[in-house]
Amino acid sequence: MIRIYQAQNIIDAQLVLDELRAGGLDAFIKGQHLVGGVGELPPGGVISVWISVEQHEQRARDIIEDFEAGQRTEQPARYCGSCGEFIEGNFGRCWNCSAVLN
Numbered sequence: 001m002i003r004i005y006q007a008q009n010i011i012d013a014q015l016v017l018d019e020l021r022a023g024g025l026d027a028f029i030k031g032q033h034l035v036g037g038v039g040e041l042p043p044g045g046v047i048s049v050w051i052s053v054e055q056h057e058q059r060a061r062d063i064i065e066d067f068e069a070g071q072r073t074e075q076p077a078r079y080c081g082s083c084g085e086f087i088e089g090n091f092g093r094c095w096n097c098s099a100v101l102n
């Protein structure tokens with residue numbers, strides 16, 4: 001197992017986890033149980049995302065890089081080139097078929 005991503009919060013961690021799983025990687029979150037109750041800010045550096053297969057590290061990093069780039073860039077809503085689903089802006093990947101959007 002290797003830690004692939006240091007999350008700011010549980011939502012951040014969950015988004016990255018979803019991206020990695022959509023990419024076919026076996027990923028999981030560590031540290032979420034250390035976070036306090038609802039409304040409480042989790043301490044920084046506690047929540048992280050891990051992958052179980054070390055050989056997938058490069059692929060995982062590529063996925064996270066795409067994810068972070070998508071977070072930064074304002075993108076227009078568009079249709080998935082693979083399945084034709086309508087996708088809101090700021091998604092780097094089709095929620096329906098997981099195709100990477102251009």
Ligand SMILES: [Zn+2]
Pocket residue numbers: 080081082083084085094095096097098099
């Ligand atoms: Zn699609």
